[in-house]
C-alpha cells in the first residue's frame with residue numbers, strides 16, 4: 001500500500017480540488033467563514049477496547065477540535081457516527097457519551113446529530129463545524145518567521161507505551177497515560193492563532209513529519225534546534241528509565257494534539273506555554289533541517305508500519 005499522504009493526493013486529484021491539504025476545510029456561506037473537519041476514531045487503529053469508554057468519547061471530540069483550532073477556528077457544532085460491534089454493551093456506549101458530554105462542556109460545543117450502524121469493530125466518527133474569521137493554513141509560513149510549538153511533546157506516545165506494557169503505575173506514569181487517553185485540544189490558543197500565526201497545524205502525526213507538512217505546503221526551509229523541543233519532566237523520567245531518547249519520542253511520537261505554527265518574532269507571547277523551536281530561513285524549496293542536517297520524517301502513517 002502507498003503511504004497515507006500519497007493516497008490523499010491521488011484521491012483529491014480525482015476531485016480536482018486544490019483546497020484540500022489543511023487540518024480543516026475552509027468554506028464560506030454568505031460572508032460567514034466556516035471550517036469543517038471529520039476524523040474517525042477506530043478500535044485497534046487508534047484505541048484498544050479496554051480503554052475507559054469515557055476517555056474514548058472525550059478524545060474522539062478532542063482530536064477534531066484540535067484541527068479546528070489549528071486553523072484559527074472556534075468549534076461550534078458536531079455530528080457523531082457510531083459503528084457498533086455485537087460485543088459492545090449499551091452501558092459502554094452510554095459511558096462513551098458521558099465522555100462526549102464532558103468534552104462538549106469543556107470546548108463549549110454542541111453535538112446536534114449523527115447516526116449509528118453495525119460494524120465489526122467499534123468506531124467513533126466525528127464531524128465538526130467551526131466559525132473562523134481568518135483561516136490560517138499550513139501554507140503561509142514566511143522567511144524570518146519563528147517556528148513554535150505549544151505545550152510539551154512526546155507525552156502521548158510514552159503514555160501509550162505504558163498503557164500497553166504494564167498494569168500498575170507510578171504517579172508520573174499516570175500523567176503520561178492521561179495525555180494519551182484524554183488529550184485536550186488547545187482552545188486557549190484560538191485568539192493567538194487567528195491573530196498572529198502565518199501558518200499553523202496541529203501535531204497529530206509527530207513533530208518531524210508535521211514540520212515537513214508546513215515546509216512543503218509553504219515551500220520554505222525550516223531550521224529547528226533539537227534541544228529547544230519542549231519535553232515534560234514526566235517524559236524525561238520515562239525516557240531515562242527506559243533508556244530512550246526523549247527528543248526522538250517527541251519528534252516521532254504523534255498524537256500530542258499540540259499546535260505547530262509560525263509567526264513574526266514580535267508576536268511571541270511569554271504568558272503562553274509556547275516555545276520557539278526554530279525559524280523559517282529560506283523559500284522556494286521545501287526542507288526541514290535540524291541542527292544543520294536534513295530531518296528525517298518519522299511520524300504516524302496509517303498505511304505504513306513504524
Ligand SMILES: [Mg+2]
Pocket residue numbers: 023066067070201202203204
Ligand atoms: Mg490535524
